[in-house]
Amino acid sequence: MIRKLFLLNLRALLSGVLKSNSRGKGPGAAKMVFAAVVGIALAFSIFSMFYMMFNFVCESFFTAGIGFMYFSAFAITVFSLCVLSSVLTGAAIVFGAKDNELLLSMPIKPADILIGRLLTLFTAEYAITFLVALAAFVPWLAGGFATGSGILLFVAGALLLPPMALSAALLLAWLLTLISSRLRHKNIVTLAISVAFLIAYLYFYMNMQSYLGELVAKGGELAEAFRAAVPPFYLFGVSVADGDIMSGLAFAAWAVAPFAAALLLLAANYHKVLTTNRGGAKIVYREKQVAAKSALSALIGKEMARFWSKPAVVLNSSIGSVFMLVSPLLLIKQTGILAQFTTFALITNTAPATLLAAALAILASSNNLGASLVSLEGKNLWITQSVPVSARTALRAKLAAHLLTSSIPCLFASLCFGAVLAAGPADWLLLLIAPQTVIAFIAVIGLTLNLYFPKLDWTSEVQVVKQSAPAMFTLFGAWLILAGLGLLYGFVFSALLPVTAYLWICGAFFAAAGGCGYAWLMKRGAKMFARL
Amino acid sequence: MLKIEGLTKKYGDKRAVDDLSLQIAQGEICGFIGHNGAGKTTAIKAVCGVLRFDSGEIYIGGQSVKKEPMACKRMTAYVPDNPDLYDFLPGIKYLNFIADVYGIDAGERRRRIHQYAEIFELTADLAAPVSAYSHGMKQKLALMAALIHEPRFMVFDEPFVGLDPKASRTVKDIMRQKCDNGGAVFFSTHVLEVAEKLCDKVAIIKGGKLVACGDMETVRGDSSLEEVFFEIEGEGTGADD
Structure with a gap:
């Protein structure tokens, strides 16, 4: 029996990574x-x-x-x-x-x-x-x-x-x-x-x-x-x-x-x-006036409520945001780190703002919430499908949830870094814009992968946010892309371009790819979501 | 109110619903009966726009579910057989979410939530998270959410499962009241006595095909609905055994 239960758990774990498609065929080579x-x-x-x-x-x-x-x-x-x-x-x-x-x-x-x-x-x-x-x-x-x-x-x-x-x-x-x-x-x-x-x-x-x-x-x-x-x-x-x-x-x-x-x-x-029901204190309902919201706002609110409902979801899908919120405090409080960092920037002949923008982009790549939001619907999917909201609106709400959970901490970090470095206008722009393009790109890619590999039969959210194929592919795919771009600069473009210009080009690439992905999501992706 | 023409839905090679045609007029309650796996839930999901179908047409209030899904959903309320609601929201927030999606203004939603919460005796529990609700309470919340936008057409899959007798009675009263006000109800059930007493019309599905459909009196004739059902299914009622 233990063996069967272990294999059942293992299958649940692996099905998150290698889930067969809805027609029961294998996961594909x-x-x-x-x-x-x-x-x-x-x-x-x-x-x-x-x-x-x-x-x-x-x-x-x-x-x-x-x-x-x-x-x-x-x-x-x-x-x-x-x-x-x-x-x-x-x-x-x-x-x-x-x-x-x-x-x-x-x-x-x-x-x-x-x-x-x-x-x-x-x-x-x-x-x-x-x-x-x-x-x-x-x-x-x-x-x-x-x-x-x-x-x-x-x-x-x-x-x-x-x-x-x-x-x-x-x-x-x-x-x-x-x-x-x-x-x-x-x-x-x-x-x-x-x-x-x-x-x-x-x-x-x-x-x-x-x-x-x-x-x-x-x-x-x-x-x-x-x-x-x-x-x-x-x-x-x-x-x-x-x-x-x-x-x-x-x-x-x-x-x-x-x-x-x-x-x-x-x-x-x-x-x-x-x-054992430990019976937490019963919350007494008191009727009060609630302001009406648009359908999109309601859906975003629902996605955010789901995000905050499980610490495992927050920590596994938005760990980059945690670091974005903590790292500026370290930089400000421990001046030794700032000194080491400035020395490193001098040695590598790179502007500190450029290095920090790249660091924020790496942290942004650790956030993959978008890759789990379709799967997290699980058995609740019928609600979104039966109410009068279009699949596009539902997907927009999911993208917004990813952006809210990543962009705001990133903005906070950018503002702190810019202030500590007493950045000039060009540095401010780089710090504020470049990491946000990575966030937008990952949100779109994650959601796209989740539409291709939805896992709706989970028994614990951890299976979705930690072990599912789209979550892992998005996380490691983003890291591989960033590493690839870093190597490309080191081996090819370092002799041709200053690193700041290269970072702007990468930002433009992420923005353009994110834009194309968004257009795809609104057409083909919406159809896929409606068919789930 | 509902017109289904030649509805077919396949899962692989299997026809879960096969060329089903059915009409429900305003003011009618139609019971949908069949064995487990007969195709009831598939047909219901197709009517509500939850499930895409392979061929045929479904019209709600004259609008095509295929071409005008949003307009159809605005007129319709749907409660599935096992209402998996958002466990992470308190009951009141779930109702507000649904009200936002249907564009119900703040004052009107407050009045309706108050009204239905009192009717279903759920007021005291609205602040509790859905995860703390019993099956019956979830069913009541799902029914409240379905009614909050005052739908003209209601589709329920096994609506009485898990409800206490008082709530079951309330639901039946609401169904009749909605129909008296020009609405229509389409619901599946395995409780043939309920269908017999409540429905104006009955549709029996077997192996994805509609095998009987019409006014309750016409379908039933001089027999009981149970006898007709088992006769159609080709089984004895057990009384002869």
Whole structure:
């Protein structure tokens, strides 16, 4: 039964990426190839990011005699990434999946349902662990510091990190579900907690190299403090670095015990956890006058209400906007970053405003809400189709939702950056316009892809915003386009054009492509939407 | 009010609705009866403009659903068999959304929401999110949303499922009242007694084809609707077994 449930969850997950068409035919070779390319590109970028980090510190750590810190840093990285990736997904699929009640009504043990869902989370966690482990393993081996027993303990320890992370993620997801069920503005609170968690993690990640550098400098003194503060990661580090089996066993106990306890506790109470109505305070209705709106405004309002209703939707489809809102504050508050940035601009002989406009364009490419808005209609699609609004109006509302959630944070960032840099008129124009063209382009492309690959049979919004084909294709497609344009400049146009002029040309390209895409959406796209 | 001519809808090679023709005049309540999978919901969705059809024509108030879908939808109210509403909105916001889409001015919508919320006993729950509603409450909200623009033509797919007896009675009264005021109602049901008592007209569909249609008295003759239905379907009523 567990196997069947796991395969069911896995199918739901994969159907988001490789959904067959409405006639029941397979996903098609082109889509399979594209999905494979995107998957490989994603895996490579994760590997590269962590390889650079581990390669930077590897030799220093081992020559300073604190090799255990290398593996402790690896364990902390994997643990944090796994927790981060599983908290919201865990809350959505373990505690909030729409088919929980259906499965509970069947002769299936609640514990089996739970394990089926946990195996799905494990799949993602082990994929992350494998990539980061590979990134840590290569410099270690290449540097000649690896030993046979160390390798064995590294592999065994790495396999135990996901269960340890999952127990923490489950605890946090359960607390998140519990807190949010008792609050009136549960989504805002959940969102605030999630963003705070994300920012804390990123702050830690951004400063990791300086922390590691400090560790090398202060050596044993900090290592002792580290052992007292986070014993399981210390034990993992010591076991691999010294080939110490006893430390390895002690780490295994730290990893397995909390997971076993969480699993047993949750399995025994899963039915109760899923069916207990925690009865938030009833909101009393008071009749009041409401201003009438146009159909388009009403549809936009509906799209925005849907966007704000689930923190998982906000964080997965508009993470770029979160950074757009946070990054100017960092730039203003931490003047050191501004100084570093200005130095970098001088070295690369590029105007700071140009660099910031490019940075905003990259952040804008991380927002892919438009690629999920058709799928998110799900079983509600009949409402839009039965009321007297045209498919064009419905699509315009979806585009507007993407633009509102991306353009306003982007405008805020542009204004802050322009003010900090005391930008001239040309710089102001570039900062204000160029990133917005990327936003418009991605909104149109995302919506188009969602019309081609709608996923309306989801059981959790996470399947749409995180795992569906249009969401992934839009996100990674946008990154590939931006990377391609960057490489094109570096290898071809850098000798011919200043970077600012190139950025304007790119902006014009995005605006023109977005315009063409919009015209297509209003004709062919509207017909496709009406036929869904 | 409703005129269907040769409606055909195929799913692959299967004809879910096959050359169906039907007319409902102003003032008539027409019950739509058939086994599960007979094609009732497909035909209803085609009438409401939710589902595109392969051939035939559907006219509502003289307007073609194919050529003038917006005009037809403005006249029509639709409640599906399982009303999946926007879970993320409170009931009142859902009603306001529907009122905005139909262009109901603020004063009029306030009056109608108040009126129907009182009738369906949903006033106290309007501020709660739809996700907290029971199936019956969702059904009531869907009916309120369908009625908020005072439609001339109402299409309901299994409207009484999930409703308490009082709400069922209310819905029947509203259906009759709308028809008395010149409207028309087309609804599907599996409860033959309800259809027999409520409907002026009945249409029976089998395997996508309309096998009987006409005034209730004509179709029923001296038998009950249940006997006629099972006779058409080629099954006993169970009484003879």
